[in-house]
Amino acid sequence: MGSEGMTQLAAKRARPGPARVPALAVLQYHLVGYRHTWRGGVLSSFLLPTLTVLGFGVGVGAFIDQGVEGVSYLEWIVGGLLASTALQVAIAESTWPVYSSLQWTRIYFAQYAAPLRVTDIMAGQLAFVLFRVLTSAAAFLLVTGVLGALRSPWAVLALPVAALLGLAVAAPTFAYAATASSDSWLALLFRFAVIPMTLFAGVFFPVESLPVGLRWLAYATPLWHAVDLSRAATLGTAPVWSVTGHLLYLAAWAVGGWLLAHRALRRRLVV
């Protein structure tokens, strides 16, 4: 190690200290990792919406002559599919990556040994989840727009909705993954939360056609609130519920999930 180079470097940096926005440094780390893997995912983020639009919209839609609520089936489901894509990306990115960073690669322990706080580690991870949710949602919007499935330019508002939903589900999922004692708990989350939500939270048919008990269960899921907003955006109509109500409900999930995740990660890192 050239001692001259060392002194020069030392002079360039005033005092060693935490990064100015530490969470941003954590996000950068995740993006560097993503540079190695994005090629595998990019095809599926375009292919998947294309296939679902063709399969559900054109294929299933052909059996539904009169459409739903006055629009074609394809136009009706596209907003919901966008929200459910956001849900799946958000949960996938906050289950195994979080579990692995605590159990396998133990990256979070390395980050906590640096001048990062629990909050920075979490914020950086969730910012990366949001990046993945937003780019997937944007790809979805682009494909469906090209295929003529969007009825209104308001459809762009589905992006912030996807982001809010992403945070609303990723934050509690982070808490869940950080407390999971084995990775089989993660697969359970998909079986018992993601799949039922996708099926019953108004993506493929109106929640109103469910029996009352199940209907309230659907209303309780964060997905339904995002589906209603997202559908309103792609159709250019008013949502079934109030916009403020939806936003507040999703924000409550995000804030509650954040607090749980912070507690869970703290318990793992600070012992």
Next chain:
Amino acid sequence: MTTAQPLIQARGLVKRFGSFTAVDAIDVAVRAGEAFGFLGPNGAGKSSTMRMIGCVSPPSGGELRILGMDPVRDGPEIRARLGVCPQLDTLDPELTVRENLITYARYFGIARRVARLRAAELLDFVQLSERADSKVEPLSGGMKRRLTIARALVNEPEIVLLDEPTTGLDPQARHLVWERLFQLKQQGVTLVLTTHYMDEAEQLCDRLVVMDGGRIVAEGSPRVLIEQHSTREVVELRFAGESQEPFVSKIDQLGERVEVLPDRILLYVPDGDAAVAEVTALGLHPINVLVRRSGLEDVFLHLTGRTLID
């Protein structure tokens, strides 16, 4: 800060996990520029102490000051000036060697351009320049450990904490790590390390504490500890037969002290060759005889009645 003030000062430091006391009221002072070791078997409380010093584990009692600051209140500020090489690798196997260093440097607010230069220098230092752009996954254990050491140096730390730096490495890889650590020590970096290897402690540490069951049982330089707690030489004798026990009473008056291990008897004497001659004069014929200098292993055996590695 004056040089007289210790960089790390612990008084009555305690760490409890539920009803289990991992660290039981230890006093430690590490001065700038020294290589300080925590020596002891697994479960002695070394790693718990290191985690408290690394400001990732709040003390359960006592007082701890690092760089003059409080590890609980000033955690990030202190950690910005520490380098940590943990016992288990925490590298990102999916990133390249270089990316592991640069992304880590960013956590310390080091500009990307500076981080890149620094990474190149450090890879040179730990002899990994040729692997700079390969992924971490396929690297050998020794290479990963050297990369972890390089990562611990990325912020030009004032104190480097090394938890079992060569555990699990083959002898050649261990020597390469020792060489690098010795060079750091020469540059005046304060090193704090834990180990259950005597040779590692003897090679690297200016001063060390011997820990057992969460307590410090001895403190000093390797040389002073050996002088205080052992004789100059040791004769290792192995007798034929199921047990070594029957031979103990025949030879125990020959040395200052005798230790019986399952497979041999250790005779602590000032002059090994003379003692061997006396054993032979008694008409005893051990199947194996070894005369050696006393080491920290003998100190530990004397202080705790147990060997370090079971």
